[in-house]
Amino acid sequence: MRNITISVITIALVTFLMAELAVAQNVPLPTRFDNQPFDIEHYTATLDLTEYKTKFVTAESKMFVRWNSDLTAPTFPFHLRGLTVDSVFVNNSRTAFEQIGTPASDTFHYEVTTTKPVSKNQLDSITVFYHGVMTNEGGTSPWGGVHYEDETLYALGVGFNNNYVSATQHWLACYDHPSDKATTDFTFIVPNDVVVASNGLLKSTTAIPTTNQHRIVWQMSNPASTYLLTFAVGPYTTLAGNTKSNQNVPYEYYVLPRDTVSSKISYSLVPIMVRTFEQLYGDYPFEKVGYVNTQRGAMEHQTMISLPVSVAQRKDTVNSTAAHELAHQWFGDCVSPVDFSHAWLTEAFATYSEQAWAEHLFGHEQYLKTVETNARTYINRTSKNEGVLPLYDFSRIAPSSNYPQTIYQKGAVVVAMMRAICGDEVFYATLQKYLQEHAYGTATTDDMYQAFKGAMGGLAEKFFQEWVYGRGWPVLKVEYWEGFAGPIVFITQTQQDKFGSFHTLPLGLRYNHHITGKLIDTLVIMSSDTLMFSAADITKTYINVGSSYRSLVEILYPTTVHDDNADADIADSTRATVYVDDSKNNAKVEFVTPNIYSELIVTDSTGRVYWRSALTPETLQIVIPLGGMANGAYYVNITGNGKSLTLPFMLSF
Ligand SMILES: [Zn+2]
Incomplete structure (x- = not known):
């Protein structure tokens, strides 16, 4: 996803209740993961959106819950926000439910007590009937939740400013935490003159006799975190004639008729994007490549990306926004963060992928330019706007948000630095290993560290401490001293008081050898507070601006050369x-x-x-x-x- 906003979060206290007969399952914070005694395997939901222009819904959501252990009458939590629960059934028995917390709480949810003992591996269905006018996260610039704009009703899966992050609870009764992934089967009832775009494959569109409505069924056979679920209702048309990828998966683009021509141009390179990322990250993991144009976005909903219509209208075939969201199908969707404190695992790699897409289209020099732009924007602007944040478990308090720009810009440069340290072959092989090991599941920052542990030549532990868990960047002061055979370049870290020392800094150096005059274009790992080397000519000595690498570093260049003899006279x-x-x-x-x-x-x-x-x-x-x-x-x-x-x-x- 990509956008810029500001957020305020309230910190909630979680209490752990342990009872002997009934186990109360607490709902963890969106940024924490707790093991639950259940796993939701599948959602079957029907949403009547006949009155979609008013955002009114009447719905039924059936959750298929697999218990992990033998329990006596356990309770089951589900989220639903801004809508009215009419009734709840466990299997076929109507059951009492209770509201836990107030809507202001980040863990606001409902609880159902099963009333009967459950055994390990038992599968129960919990069905929630509900209705109301669907809402969104609110605030001055709402994002997550449901919107009706431009003749379309659509949902975005996460909020920037809300304290509960995942916003699918604004339309679907579900266990709305990224750790629990499930397959889906959604039925939408809408007027005949509109269609619905959603996750997975379109299974059927059936007219409902004696009405002017039809029933549209979408099914997804790969599990998704709830924040990746979506729908969009509107007078959409689908673009035809797209090529298919290596896996022969269909490509579907839902656009309003007025945007057909521009969208065709804007989406024209998507099949090449898919092939490019398949070469880097492995096969496209899902059954469909899908995009739907919406007013707000972009959001990487699994197999149905919501792309801002303004981007689709731009006729920019490079379409780095479409590439970013497509890369999320690997990083975020196929392998999802176990909770939102690990959001950099999705945004850093999707933003890195924009750089890789630029490299595929325009070559390595353009790749370096995009890395450098991210580094400079982060140091000069973002770190000043939203504070100096770590990539992992960053503050969400304003001026930060649930998705601060730090995890995109700094994140993308840090991933580029991991590539520089590993070398291309090892880097992509390691990413593929990480993706395979956690495919269709979830991962943590430690899982990424474990994957790279053997790939970074013993640097991984310190690198993750300095760049992922730590804050800031090195500020290097460069000085030139006149030596016998040419200038000596003397580099010193000067940011220690602010950010501490960085001893895993990959630094591209380009200079002429002080004796042979031969061009040296190399990568060194700056592993101490100072670095010194001889060069033939300071005017041809480049630090972090060579032809191969870029790092997150600030460099203060002098233009004067210290001359010890001359200095004595001044x-x-x-x-x-x-x-x-x-x-x-x-x-x-x-x-x-x-x-x-x-x-x-x-x-x-x-x-x-x-x-x-x-x-x-x-x-x-x-x-x-x-x-x-x-x-x-x-x-x-x-x-x-x-x-x-x-x-x-x-x-x-
Ligand atoms: Zn993103």
């Missing part, structure tokens, strides 16, 4: 250094104290003035904005007290 008080920020947004000039200069002017080689500032003895640092300056050589001219200093710097974007 009084300390006249020295200054200029650094160009790695982001190329700013240059920084640092002075020694006290500053003897009174004016600073930035010019290009023709003497054109770009920026000027007065200086005082207290000025120890000046930030020069570089916006609007083209590639080329520039000069920082500093004057005062009868002295002057010129510091050259280069801009090459």
Whole structure:
């Protein structure tokens, strides 16, 4: 899924009740996993959406529950939000039910007591009849839940701002936690002039005699987490003539008639996306590739992705949003997070896959550009907007949300760094192993770590601590010293007070050998606070901007070379250094104290003035904005007290 919002979460206390005769099953928080004594294997639901324009539903949801152990009259929890429960049946017996908590609670649900003992492996059906006007997560920019817009009624499976995350409970009575995956069989009753798109395969469309309604049946034979279930009702048409993938699965696109032409163009590369991801991650795991255009989105509903109609109208065949959601069919849908604290396992890998899609279409250089864009956006903007968060179990408190941009942007770069450390072959083989081992089930961050443990040359444990469980990024200060055979490049980590040290930093270096002059394009793992190497020419030395790798790192470049002999002749008080920020947004000039200069002017080689500032003895640092300056050589001219200093710097974007 992809969107940007803000959230507030209330922290709930979970109490654990243990009784001798009746075991009360607590519903875990959306970000926690508790073993339950049951497993929901299948949902059969009928939703009467005859009045779909008013969001009114009359429904029946039958949950097939397999018990894991012998229990005396256990209780069973189910979620339903904003709708009225009319009655509940256990098998064929009408049964009492109880509301647990208030709708403000993140674990708000209902409980049914089975009244009879159950034995291990026994299968019971629990049927909930309910009705009402379907709602969504609410707030200023609602996402998760049910919407009626643009003549269509549709559901999005997760919320950004709600404290319960999975939003399927806004339309389906279900155990709404990602840990319990089930197959589905949905029947929708809608007017004849609309159709329904949903998960799995369309089994039948049958007219209901003497009415102007028809009954549409969708069945899904692979289990899904409840947050991946969806439906969309509207005057849709389906695009015809799509090619089939290696598995011969059908491709279905539900679009409004007015969007047929643009959607055909926007979805035209989807079969190539599928083949690309099959080569990287293994066979497409499901029975259908499906997209439905909706006002809001995008959301990776299993086999029926909701894509914002604005994206489908763009006629952009690269369609990285469609690629992101498609990659989720492997990362998120086939292998689902056991709870939402592991959401990076889905979003980091789907965003990484956008980078891999760019690589497939345009080559490795474009891949590096997309990784770099994610890294720069994360460091310069996202970390400032939503706080410096870890990938695993991040804060959901505003300005963060259930899906902060951190897990997308930082996540995608961290996955690219895992690839750099492993090498392409080992990296993709490891991902395939992880996907196979947990296929059609759930996984945790530790499962991903276990998969990569042997693949990262002993670095995995520390790497996960620093990049997945930890926060922040390394800030490297680069200095050049004049050596006998050429400059010595001296790199020091400077972020320790803020984020601690990073000792598993893959760093691409590109420079000419100090003796042979030969181009070296290599990856080093920076495993201590400093790194030093000799290069023939500092103007041709690149750190994290070479031709092969990008990492999440900020680099402060100096443009002056320390010359020990020359320095001896210059009084300390006249020295200054200029650094160009790695982001190329700013240059920084640092002075020694006290500053003897009174004016600073930035010019290009023709003497054109770009920026000027007065200086005082207290000025120890000046930030020069570089916006609007083209590639080329520039000069920082500093004057005062009868002295002057010129510091050259280069801009090459
Ligand atoms: Zn996503």
